[in-house]
Amino acid sequence: MSEREFIQINGGKPLSGSVCVQGSKNAILPMLAASLLPEKGCSVIRNVPPLNDILVAFDIMRHVGAAVDYFPEEKTVCVDATHLSRSDLPEALTCRLRASVLFIPALLARLGEVRLPSVGGCPLGARNLNYHYRGFARLGAEVTGGDEFVISGEDFTGATMYLDFPSHTGTENLMMAACFSKGVSIIENAASDPEIFDFANFLIKMGAKIHGLGTRTLTVEGVPALNPVEYYAMNDRLDAGLFMMAAGIAGGQISIIGVNPADLRILTEKMMQMGVEIRINGHVMEVASPGKKLRPVNVLTCPYPGFATDFQPAIMALSCIADGQSYIRERIFDKRFSHVKELRKLGASIDLDEEDGLAIVNGPTRFKGADTEPDNIRAASCILLAGLACPEKTTIGNVYQINRGHFDIENRFQQLGADVRRVKV
Ligand SMILES: CC(=O)N[C@H]1[C@@H](OP(=O)(O)OP(=O)(O)OC[C@H]2O[C@@H](n3ccc(=O)[nH]c3=O)[C@H](O)[C@@H]2O)O[C@H](CO)[C@@H](O)[C@@H]1O
Numbered sequence: 001m002s003e004r005e006f007i008q009i010n011g012g013k014p015l016s017g018s019v020c021v022q023g024s025k026n027a028i029l030p031m032l033a034a035s036l037l038p039e040k041g042c043s044v045i046r047n048v049p050p051l052n053d054i055l056v057a058f059d060i061m062r063h064v065g066a067a068v069d070y071f072p073e074e075k076t077v078c079v080d081a082t083h084l085s086r087s088d089l090p091e092a093l094t095c096r097l098r099a100s101v102l103f104i105p106a107l108l109a110r111l112g113e114v115r116l117p118s119v120g121g122c123p124l125g126a127r128n129l130n131y132h133y134r135g136f137a138r139l140g141a142e143v144t145g146g147d148e149f150v151i152s153g154e155d156f157t158g159a160t161m162y163l164d165f166p167s168h169t170g171t172e173n174l175m176m177a178a179c180f181s182k183g184v185s186i187i188e189n190a191a192s193d194p195e196i197f198d199f200a201n202f203l204i205k206m207g208a209k210i211h212g213l214g215t216r217t218l219t220v221e222g223v224p225a226l227n228p229v230e231y232y233a234m235n236d237r238l239d240a241g242l243f244m245m246a247a248g249i250a251g252g253q254i255s256i257i258g259v260n261p262a263d264l265r266i267l268t269e270k271m272m273q274m275g276v277e278i279r280i281n282g283h284v285m286e287v288a289s290p291g292k293k294l295r296p297v298n299v300l301t302c303p304y305p306g307f308a309t310d311f312q313p314a315i316m317a318l319s320c321i322a323d324g325q326s327y328i329r330e331r332i333f334d335k336r337f338s339h340v341k342e343l344r345k346l347g348a349s350i351d352l353d354e355e356d357g358l359a360i361v362n363g364p365t366r367f368k369g370a371d372t373e374p375d376n377i378r379a380a381s382c383i384l385l386a387g388l389a390c391p392e393k394t395t396i397g398n399v400y401q402i403n404r405g406h407f408d409i410e411n412r413f414q415q416l417g418a419d420v421r422r423v424k425v
């Protein structure tokens with residue numbers, strides 16, 4: 001009989017102590033893809049946690065002929081793409097990773113063709129790739145769709161590309177492709193998330209010429225070649241935010257080590273409005289619960305610097321214990337409320353109008369223990385938070401999801417005094 005694995009939380013214990021933030025998955029994934037661009041030599045990326053999505057990306061890279069040496073203890077990966085040999089991405093891997101799409105530019109530049117079957121990732125509703133494909137076409141690629149997308153071409157020329165919506169990976173992909181397209185490209189209505197900034201700095205270290213970082217208009221001058229680099233990836237604001245909200249929901253006081261407070265400004269504001277005490281001490285954030293009921297909150301998800309959609313499920317857990325009604329509006333994805341079903345198993349009272357992208361949370365909830373099966377990373381984080389506030393036993397199945405986004409989660413919470421265990425039966 002096959003083994004079943006789950007995370008078990010016996011909540012109701014206040015947190016104390018310190019926790020270190022992991023490297024950023026969503027910054028590292030495009031860096032891994034771009035490390036296939038140099039024609040010879042090894043690139044070294046540091047601060048790379050062994051998350052499921054990152055391990056799948058390594059497998060994709062090995063499949064196309066790159067040598068990938070990963071040192072998990074040192075959180076360091078060494079990539080040598082000198083001998084890339086194939087451009088067909090296998091569905092068994094791409095269906096597990098949304099960021100598979102980020103491998104298109106490097107394979108196009110190196111081999112002149114990419115075949116990409118369906119891509120995976122969190123099931124959040126329609127997640128189109130039309131901006132990516134339209135952008136590649138504007139740069140001169142031939143794009144054909146069907147069961148799999150085939151993108152091909154040899155010579156690319158800079159172009160102006162406007163994104164109808166500031167897509168995160170769309171911006172990364174077109175920025176990467178513009179680096180090897182002759183002349184100047186302009187990406188208008190680009191996303192400006194911190195991971196894109198960090199990734200652009202990675203490309204700049206490789207020799208790319210990118211201007212306008214942090215703004216909605218990026219200008220990229222094509223360069224003849226990109227070189228291998230050594231780069232230390234930024235820390236993960238989503239991992240930092242999970243621990244901030246953990247202190248808010250479980251009570252107690254913790255220090256979160258390795259935070260860029262500017263990246264977390266809106267989450268910090270919202271949590272302080274709820275009554276959570278947050279003190280910023282350089283790159284350490286001290287978070288304490290107020291010792292009384294939290295206030296309800298209104299949240300509307302927006303592209304950066306607005307409230308991040310990836311924090312929407314987690315702040316919903318927090319709003320469940322607030323004293324009154326919270327309004328949570330999702331504006332990035334059309335189906336990002338799967339955690340509502342799981343929170344209801346724990347006793348939450350939530351009125352959901354998915355069509356309208358609105359959840360009204362009727363707090364305060366006294367959570368009761370339940371077995372849950374969240375279907376994506378951030379839904380799993382949401383339940384983990386609710387479990388910390390629940391005096392009974394909560395279990396989280398489908399641990400593959402949390403392992404996609406947060407490394408060694410049980411040990412890092414145990415370090416803070418929480419009873420969070422990984423159980424295999
Ligand atoms: C690996 C990674 O970095 N994932 C992040 C990235 O996903 P991802 O880059 O996939 O998200 P996008 O920013 O592209 O998607 C935002 C919205 O734009 C739409 N859209 C996007 C592209 C496109 O070609 N056409 C289109 O219509 C999507 O359907 C969605 O409604 O940004 C999301 C939004 O911040 C985060 O939740 C994900 O954690």
Ligand SMILES: C=C(OP(=O)(O)O)C(=O)O
Pocket residue numbers: 026097098099120121122123310377378405
């Ligand atoms: C949505 C996420 O990832 P992906 O875009 O890979 O599905 C995420 O990291 O929360």
